[in-house]
Structure formats: C-alpha cells, structure tokens
Amino acid sequence: MKTKIFQRAVKICAGLTASVLMLTSSALxxxxxxxxxxxxxxxxxKSVTFESFPxxxxxxxxxxxxxxxxxxxxxxxxxxxxxxxxxxEDIFRVLYDHDVNYIRVRVWNExxxxxxxxxxxxxxxVNTACEIGRRAAKYGMKLLVDIQYSDFWADxxxxxxxxxxxxxxxxxxxxxxxxxxxxxxxxxxxxxxxIGMVQVGNETNCFFCGEKDMYKICDLFASGDKAVRDxxxxxxIAHHFANPSNADHYYWYAxxxxxxxxxxxxxxxSYYPYWHGTAENLTNVLRTIGNTYGKYVMVxxxxxxxxxxDGDGFGNVVSAGSGGADLRYDISADGQxxxxxxxxxxxxxxxxxxxxxFYWEPAWLGVSGISWWEQKDKWAQYGSGWATDYAxxxxxxxxxxxxxxxxxxxxxxxxxxxxDSLDVFxxxxxxxxxxxxxxxxxxxxxxxxxxxxxDNEITESELSLLERAVVNDYVPDEEQSVLGxxxxxxxxxxMDVILLDRYLHxxxxxxxxxxxxxxxxxxxxx
Numbered sequence: 232m233k234t235k236i237f238q239r240a241v242k243i244c245a246g247l248t249a250s251v252l253m254l255t256s257s258a259l260x261x262x263x264x265x266x267x268x269x270x271x272x273x274x275x276x277k278s279v280t281f282e283s284f285p286x287x288x289x290x291x292x293x294x295x296x297x298x299x300x301x302x303x304x305x306x307x308x309x310x311x312x313x314x315x316x317x318x319x320e321d322i323f324r325v326l327y328d329h330d331v332n333y334i335r336v337r338v339w340n341e342x343x344x345x346x347x348x349x350x351x352x353x354x355x356x357v358n359t360a361c362e363i364g365r366r367a368a369k370y371g372m373k374l375l376v377d378i379q380y381s382d383f384w385a386d387x388x389x390x391x392x393x394x395x396x397x398x399x400x401x402x403x404x405x406x407x408x409x410x411x412x413x414x415x416x417x418x419x420x421x422x423x424x425x426i427g428m429v430q431v432g433n434e435t436n437c438f439f440c441g442e443k444d445m446y447k448i449c450d451l452f453a454s455g456d457k458a459v460r461d462x463x464x465x466x467x468i469a470h471h472f473a474n475p476s477n478a479d480h481y482y483w484y485a486x487x488x489x490x491x492x493x494x495x496x497x498x499x500x501s502y503y504p505y506w507h508g509t510a511e512n513l514t515n516v517l518r519t520i521g522n523t524y525g526k527y528v529m530v531x532x533x534x535x536x537x538x539x540x541d542g543d544g545f546g547n548v549v550s551a552g553s554g555g556a557d558l559r560y561d562i563s564a565d566g567q568x569x570x571x572x573x574x575x576x577x578x579x580x581x582x583x584x585x586x587x588x589f590y591w592e593p594a595w596l597g598v599s600g601i602s603w604w605e606q607k608d609k610w611a612q613y614g615s616g617w618a619t620d621y622a623x624x625x626x627x628x629x630x631x632x633x634x635x636x637x638x639x640x641x642x643x644x645x646x647x648x649x650x651d652s653l654d655v656f657x658x659x660x661x662x663x664x665x666x667x668x669x670x671x672x673x674x675x676x677x678x679x680x681x682x683x684x685x686d687n688e689i690t691e692s693e694l695s696l697l698e699r700a701v702v703n704d705y706v707p708d709e710e711q712s713v714l715g716x717x718x719x720x721x722x723x724x725x726m727d728v729i730l731l732d733r734y735l736h737x738x739x740x741x742x743x744x745x746x747x748x749x750x751x752x753x754x755x756x757x
C-alpha cells in the first residue's frame with residue numbers, strides 16, 4: 232500500500248506534465264535480476280561459517296563451487312535458465328547472484344571418434360573448457376580444472392588412457408602427462424580463464440590413466456603436479472578420490488602419496504551422501520588426513536535429489552526406492568538444501584584445513600517441453616547427454632546413448648528456474664565483497680541506487696527510509712544520500728520517492744529493470 236507520505240508526494244507532483252515524467256523515467260538505467268521480486272525464503276535456511284579460514288586460499292573465503300561442465304552443450308541444445316524473478320538469464324550470472332565463486336570443469340583429451348562425432352557427456356575438450364573458463368572469469372569466478380587424462384568419463388570403475396596414449400610405456404606416458412597438463416593450462420589462461428586449482432586426475436582410487444599400481448600412479452601424478460607448479464606456483468594442486476566411507480583406503484592413499492613426496496595442496500573427495508556414509512565420518516576422515524599431512528581438504532563433488540520425477544525421459548541414477556541408496560534427507564528442495572548445508576558444515580568442521588565444496592552438475596537438464604524422441608536427437612546432435620552411440624568404441628560401458636540421469640538432483644527445476652536450495656551458497660561464510668564484473672550489457676556492477684541498507688535488494692524498508700528522509704524524519708548518511716538520489720539530480724526529494732514506489736508497486740518499470748553498471752550505479756530504461 233502507498234503510505235501517507237507517498238500520497239502527499241503524488242499530490243504535490245500532480246502538476247508535473249506527462250512529458251517530464253516520461254523524460255525522468257527514461258533517464259533511468261535498469262536491470263533484469265538485481266531488481267527482481269525475491270522468492271519466498273526456503274524453510275531450511277541454516278548458515279555455515281568456516282572459522283579460521285586460510286587467507287592464502289581463494290582470497291580468504293570458502294570455495295562455494297559448482298561443476299557445470301555440460302553447460303555449453305545443453306545451451307546449444309536449447310536449455311535456458313532464469314533468474315529468481317523468472318526472466319531468462321545467463322546461468323553464470325544466476326550463479327554469481329547466488330554467491331557461487333568457483334566453477335569446476337572436466338577436461339578430456341579427445342572426446343570424439345576422430346571424425347567429428349562426439350562421445351557426448353558435454354563434449355568436454357579443451358575448447359569447451361576455455362569457453363567455460365572465460366565465462367566464469369567474466370563474473371569473477373575462479374576455475375578448478377579437472378584434468379581427467381582420458382577421452383571420456385574417468386571414475387573409480389574406469390580410467391582408460393586416451394586413444395593416442397594407449398601404446399605408451401610408463402616413461403613416455405609420464406612425459407605426455409606433463410606436456411598435456413601444460414598445454415591445457417596455457418590454452419585456458421590465454422582464453423581468459425582464471426585458474427585457481429587443478430585436479431590431476433578424477434576419482435583415482437588406485438587406478439589412473441590405465442595404471443593400477445598406486446606407487447606407479449604417484450609417479451604419473453608427479454608429472455602432472457610438476458607441470459602445474461612450473462606453469463604457476465600459485466595454482467593449488469588437488470588429488471581426488473571417491474567414497475570416504477572406506478576410511479582405511481583414504482588413509483592409505485594419503486600415506487602413499489606422502490611416501491612418494493608428491494607436491495600437492497588439496498586432498499579432495501567425492502561425497503554423495505546416499506552412497507558415501509555420514510557427514511560426521513566425512514569430517515573425521517578429511518580432518519585426519521588434513522592434520523596428519525598438512526593438506527587442505529574439500530569436497531569436489533556432491534549432489535542430492537529434490538524430486539524423484541524424471542525430466543528428460545532417460546531415468547535417474549537415484550530416486551525414492553533406489554536400491555542401496557541411503558536417502559536420509561527429504562527428497563525436496565528443502566531436503567536438498569539441508570544436505571548441501573551439512574556437506575559445507577562437514578568441511579568447515581575440519582578447521583583451517585577445510586576449504587569448501589563443489590556441487591556436481593546442478594544444471595544438467597534436458598530441453599523443457601519436447602518429446603523423448605526430440606530429446607534423443609538433441610543428445611546425439613549436441614552431445615548434451617551422458618553419452619552418444621559413438622562413445623562405445625572407447626567406453627565399453629556406453630552400450631546405449633542417453634541423457635542426464637542427474638536432472639532430478641539439479642539446483643534448477645526442469646524448466647531452468649532456480650530452486651530455493653541454490654540459496655545455500657549465499658549462507659556460507661565468511662564472504663568478501665564481490666568483485667566488479669562485466670555484465671551482459673558491458674557495464675560494471677557496484678551498488679544499486681535505492682539499496683539503502685546494502686543487502687542487494689530493493690524492498691519496502693528502502694521506501695520507508697526514503698520517505699522519512701524527504702520529510703526530515705531521518706538523516707541519511709553520505710552513501711545513502713547518493714543511493715537515494717534515484718534520478719541523480721543531486722537531491723533526495725519527492726521525485727525519488729515516486730520512482731521507488733513505482734518500482735515496488737506499479738510493476739510498469741519492474742519488468743524492464745536490469746542490474747547496473749558503470750563507475751556509478753544508475754538505472755537504465757530498456
């Protein structure tokens with residue numbers, strides 16, 4: 232409802248001509264996501280604070296990361312994403328707005344048959360990684376480069392050598408790993424990516440690049456580690472394993488890597504709570520390794536379902552009733568939020584060794600509103616599903632093509648709208664001031680005019696403060712005086728009240744407001 236002061240303001244300004252009002256509103260510069268109506272808060276809203284966070288890592292704030300390796304392929308297939316208000320938006324911008332500060336991307340050597348036919352799984356060659364790194368850097372996000380040293384999926388069940396390395400002896404393979412690592416990092420950096428961390432291998436449980444002896448594996452690891460150190464000594468090096476419920480295995484991996492004097496920084500784990508035990512065990516295992524060997528620890532992959540529905544017709548890797556899955560959280564956005572919060576808390580409980588977590592493929596969706604046959608065509612054409620028919624020549628497990636079996640574990644609904652569980656990243660502390668970014672309209676975001684309390688939202692509280700300032704019932708500080716001058720006429724007056732009220736209540740401007748931009752934040756009418 233309009234307050235009495237606004238009613239008086241309207242009366243005072245009733246004599247203004249329509250042309251003056253039109254001129255004033257057209258001088259505004261506006262944004263699509265910063266001035267959106269906020270979604271109702273999720274029922275689950277617990278926060279996590281990393282105490283004594285190491286200042287040398289990520290600028291002193293926890294890694295709030297996601298792996299969106301499939302994003303280029305699914306966008307090409309036609310998947311679109313939205314901000315909290317429902318407007319279409321670049322997913323990197325949506326993630327930035329939810330305080331995600333790190334992007335993880337897998338890199339395969341040659342994920343195709345050599346004739347231009349993709350194996351699928353996101354087409355994650357170096358060119359794809361370069362594009363993802365460039366887009367992440369645009370929003371101030373660092374990159375974790377997950378080099379898998381394979382042409383397709385690498386996990387505890389398979390670590391197949393790249394096709395062109397198949398015949399190499401151990402020493403030749405070691406040299407190729409060094410050269411490939413250097414080439415990948417060079418390409419991504421030259422494309423504009425901001426690499427903060429490199430994974431040498433993915434879920435390498437006693438198995439890496441075709442090698443099964445852990446001591447020989449460590450020799451191969453050392454080549455990748457050295458390549459990273461030689462490229463940039465400030466980039467963190469991670470080694471990644473899966474299933475911390477096998478604690479003795481983890482302690483042995485860490486022990487052997489220490490015996491082999493590997494030069495690395497981060498012991499990383501996958502942790503899918505429905506397969507990998509309790510959060511308490513996760514903390515105990517990571518904290519023991521971190522404290523014993525002086526390594527940082529983190530979760531490199533996690534996920535949990537918010538629904539048992541299937542969005543693309545391919546089927547889900549886990550749903551209600553799945554055998555062998557401990558679905559101890561509710562299957563809902565709230566349950567998903569609780570799970571992700573517990574993962575961050577488990578890492579935070581590792582003290583100054585815990586550095587954060589990554590959610591795996593939170594946006595791996597099918598195209599909304601099309602048939603299964605149309606989905607299948609897109610998986611084949613764009614490589615946006617888990618595999619294409621061409622992958623079978625390399626991966627014997629790829630017996631049939633398919634889509635995403637993780638779409639029910641995404642942090643977006645099947646139409647690309649953010650779930651409340653995406654807000655978990657906004658509640659992981661400490662936080663530093665967000666970096667200035669280049670937005671899609673080639674401006675830089677600073678503070679929003681009208682945002683008098685500094686929470687990046689425009690609400691009734693700002694309108695109330697502005698009204699009080701106009702009638703001298705409240706004295707704004709210097710910054711509020713600037714941010715309250717919406718039409719930038721060097722005074723906070725009744726006209727500013729009218730503009731802010733129109734945004735909040737009339738809706739005529741709100742559908743066109745875009746986030747701002749420039750050395751000073753202003754509104755811009757689109």
